[in-house]
Amino acid sequence: MKIIEKIKTNKSIDNQTEIQKICLDKLQSSPLPNPKSEQWRLSNNSKFSDFLDYSVNEIDPKFDIPFPNSSQSTIRLVIGDNCQINLIEKNYSIKQISEHTLVKYIKEQISCFDQNENWSDLLNLALNCTKNTLGLKISGSEIPPIEIFSHASSNSLNAKTLVIFLEKNCDIDLLQVNLGKDNSSLSQSTFFCLEENSSVNHGVVSYGENKSNLLNSLNVIQQKNSEYNLGSLHFKFNYARFEIRIKQSEGNAKTNIKGMQKTKKDEQISTYTKIDFHGPNGFLDQINKSLADDKSHAIFEGSIIVPKIAQKTDASQLSRNLLLSNLAQIDTKPQLEIIADDVKCKHGATISQLNEEELFYMRTRGITLTEASKLQLSSYFQEIISFIPVSKDRWDLLDKLLNEN
Amino acid sequence: MQSKMKESDPILEVENLSASTNNLPILKGVSLTVYPGEIHAIMGRNGCGKSTLSKIIAGHPSYNITNGDIKFLGENINSLEPEERAQSGIFLGFQYPIEIPGVSNLEFLRVSTNARRKFLNKEELDTFDFEELVKEKLEIVKMDHAFLSRSVNQGFSGGEKKRNEILQMALLEPKIAILDETDSGLDIDALRIVASGIKKISNAQTGIILITHYQRLLDEIEPNYVHVMSDGQIIKTGESDLALELEKKGYEWTDNFIKKT
Numbered sequence: 289m290k291i292i293e294k295i296k297t298n299k300s301i302d303n304q305t306e307i308q309k310i311c312l313d314k315l316q317s318s319p320l321p322n323p324k325s326e327q328w329r330l331s332n333n334s335k336f337s338d339f340l341d342y343s344v345n346e347i348d349p350k351f352d353i354p355f356p357n358s359s360q361s362t363i364r365l366v367i368g369d370n371c372q373i374n375l376i377e378k379n380y381s382i383k384q385i386s387e388h389t390l391v392k393y394i395k396e397q398i399s400c401f402d403q404n405e406n407w408s409d410l411l412n413l414a415l416n417c418t419k420n421t422l423g424l425k426i427s428g429s430e431i432p433p434i435e436i437f438s439h440a441s442s443n444s445l446n447a448k449t450l451v452i453f454l455e456k457n458c459d460i461d462l463l464q465v466n467l468g469k470d471n472s473s474l475s476q477s478t479f480f481c482l483e484e485n486s487s488v489n490h491g492v493v494s495y496g497e498n499k500s501n502l503l504n505s506l507n508v509i510q511q512k513n514s515e516y517n518l519g520s521l522h523f524k525f526n527y528a529r530f531e532i533r534i535k536q537s538e539g540n541a542k543t544n545i546k547g548m549q550k551t552k553k554d555e556q557i558s559t560y561t562k563i564d565f566h567g568p569n570g571f572l573d574q575i576n577k578s579l580a581d582d583k584s585h586a587i588f589e590g591s592i593i594v595p596k597i598a599q600k601t602d603a604s605q606l607s608r609n610l611l612l613s614n615l616a617q618i619d620t621k622p623q624l625e626i627i628a629d630d631v632k633c634k635h636g637a638t639i640s641q642l643n644e645e646e647l648f649y650m651r652t653r654g655i656t657l658t659e660a661s662k663l664q665l666s667s668y669f670q671e672i673i674s675f676i677p678v679s680k681d682r683w684d685l686l687d688k689l690l691n692e693n
Numbered sequence: 694m695q696s697k698m699k700e701s702d703p704i705l706e707v708e709n710l711s712a713s714t715n716n717l718p719i720l721k722g723v724s725l726t727v728y729p730g731e732i733h734a735i736m737g738r739n740g741c742g743k744s745t746l747s748k749i750i751a752g753h754p755s756y757n758i759t760n761g762d763i764k765f766l767g768e769n770i771n772s773l774e775p776e777e778r779a780q781s782g783i784f785l786g787f788q789y790p791i792e793i794p795g796v797s798n799l800e801f802l803r804v805s806t807n808a809r810r811k812f813l814n815k816e817e818l819d820t821f822d823f824e825e826l827v828k829e830k831l832e833i834v835k836m837d838h839a840f841l842s843r844s845v846n847q848g849f850s851g852g853e854k855k856r857n858e859i860l861q862m863a864l865l866e867p868k869i870a871i872l873d874e875t876d877s878g879l880d881i882d883a884l885r886i887v888a889s890g891i892k893k894i895s896n897a898q899t900g901i902i903l904i905t906h907y908q909r910l911l912d913e914i915e916p917n918y919v920h921v922m923s924d925g926q927i928i929k930t931g932e933s934d935l936a937l938e939l940e941k942k943g944y945e946w947t948d949n950f951i952k953k954t
Contacts, residue, residue, distance in 0.1 A: 644754075644755075645791055646791050646793050648753055648754070648775060649787065649790070649791035649793070650793070650801070650805075651752075651774065651775035651776045651779065652751050652752075652775050652776075652778075652779050652784075652785045652787075653779055653801070653804075653805035653808070653861060653865070654776050654779040654780040654805050654808030654809050654812070654865070655776060655801075655804055655805060655808055656776050656808075657774070657776065659804065660776075663793075663796050663801070663804075664793070664796070666795070666796070667793065667794055667795025667796045667844075668795065670795045671795065
């Protein structure tokens with residue numbers, strides 16, 4: 289109940305919005321996620337308490353974007369930073385969604401929420417205020433790459449919400465960066481709607497500093513002939529959950545997901561995915577990689593739902609995991625729920641350690657064990673990172689961050 | 694088996710070496726001395742310990758030396774790490790070169806070459822200088838430049854993998870190269886290219902140990918000595934005609950030799 293009290297007593301939200309009231313009502317009946325539910329059974333209770341421990345903060349201190357400036361005409365936005373955008377160019381437009389439309393859309397989403405599955409979204413929307421919500425409607429072609437930053441400041445719990453409508457025939461590269469400062473918690477919920485024939489290369493890079501926590505929820509609705517490509521990377525969090533829910537609402541859509549989480553020390557980072565096919569000829573290619581070191585814990589749970597209507601679905605889900613220490617823990621559970629009888633679906637999971645023969649081979653060429661391990665790990669990351677729409681200058685930063693001890 | 698006395702000091706001395714893995718003895722007292730300029734061939738049935746000997750000299754962590762010494766340029770290297778042995782000039786050409794997906798061949802070769810150069814107090818090469826060097830070495834094994842942009846050995850044919858091994862040998866300029874069944878899986882043309890590469894790289898200052906089953910490699914590279922291994926020991930040593938005799942009579946002939954000894 290601690291979180292309900294916290295939301296209620298937070299002075300800055302005395303005047304609650306309609307959305308906040310709806311979500312708070314729902315949370316009253318389920319103030320904490322059910323620890324026995326499939327989505328939460330492996331979550332570390334003590335670490336989850338760490339997430340809820342900080343006081344809610346709606347005011348962001350000055351935020352320095354950690355990524356270097358790009359030579360390209362990248363559009364950069366920071367959620368909550370008095371973010372305003374209204375671009376109408378010859379080939380494209382990026383407009384802010386009106387508050388009325390935003391509320392209407394979010395209410396529709398909430399009506400479909402499952403109390404456990406969407407607990408993170410309920411919390412996010414109960415905490416969030418209009419100022420920390422960014423809604424964009426994007427249309428056209430030849431759109432410059434977009435970068436959107438969310439961050440949590442030290443000793444506080446920040447909630448940020450992003451809603452994006454991609455109109456018909458639109459094609460974008462979007463990089464979303466979630467950053468947690470020292471001793472902080474970030475609640476990030478993203479809602480993506482891809483209209484017919486639209487396509488997005490979506491990168492989600494989330495990393496924290498000392499003792500930072502993250503609840504990151506991503507909800508995607510794909511209309512027919514849309515293509516959604518997601519490359520994600522989560523690392524350096526005391527506790528982090530990445531929840532992905534994708535619905536191909538009419539089938540005939542393509543989804544490609546390549547995600548990775550890297551845990552060290554006593555961190556726990558988990559990824560939950562639910563891919564729902566609601567029409568025929570849907571396509572999914574998903575790979576999730578975990579890399580766990582020290583005493584850390586990495587979790588992947590993925591489900592693919594193929595009802596009778598989703599004939600001719602072609603779906604693949606693979607979980608690949610590397611254990612770097614005897615004390616690290618990896619849990620993985622890719623699963624399929626298939627009712628349709630004419631489908632091509634496969635799933636699989638592997639857990640292994642660094643390949644000893646590869647290491648020996650490199651060492652016989654004079655490469656030290658440390659360097660050889662680094663080379664092997666970089667090659668492990670590469671498949672995922674190359675899928676994230678990040679330009680070369682940002683790459684170096686990511687590379688450096690990933691190789692930090 | 695002691696080689697005949699030479700004017701210079703030996704490169705490699707394996708003295709009464711016994712080794713095991715998972716408490717299973719594999720080598721049971723192997724002795725072998727290689728002087729500069731010498732080519733030694735080691736032959737023997739599958740499982741007799743040839744490849745194990747090569748891996749132990751290179752420092753494979755899965756094997757324990759239970760007795761004896763390995764000396765390289767007069768220094769005992771029993772406790773050296775594989776990378777230290779490689780940097781000081783020991784090269785192992787793998788029977789089955791390992792594929793390393795995601796690691797570019799060019800970068801792998803550059804990092805390896807620079808590790809050796811650093812040991813030799815030579816200036817490390819940047820990407821551009823290394824490109825020049827590697828271009829020159831590619832000629833030796835008649836490899837296409839395109840192989841450099843691919844991942845290490847990934848998608849290479851058997852012959853291409855073996856040529857990549859010889860390319861690495863050419864770049865690392867080892868004092869001693871142990872080539873474990875470099876001829877296996879090669880067609881006649883590829884065998885000639887690989888053999889010619891080995892001959893171009895070797896000189897009066899280097900030693901070579903060829904591990905092979907077949908005479909055909911030894912037709913291309915004539916060894917000074919041929920050793921026959923059986924059950925973790927060298928049971929017979931001779932000159933190049935021993936390989937011819939072995940080809941004619943088979944390993945059963947060496948079984949008789951064990952009985953006699």
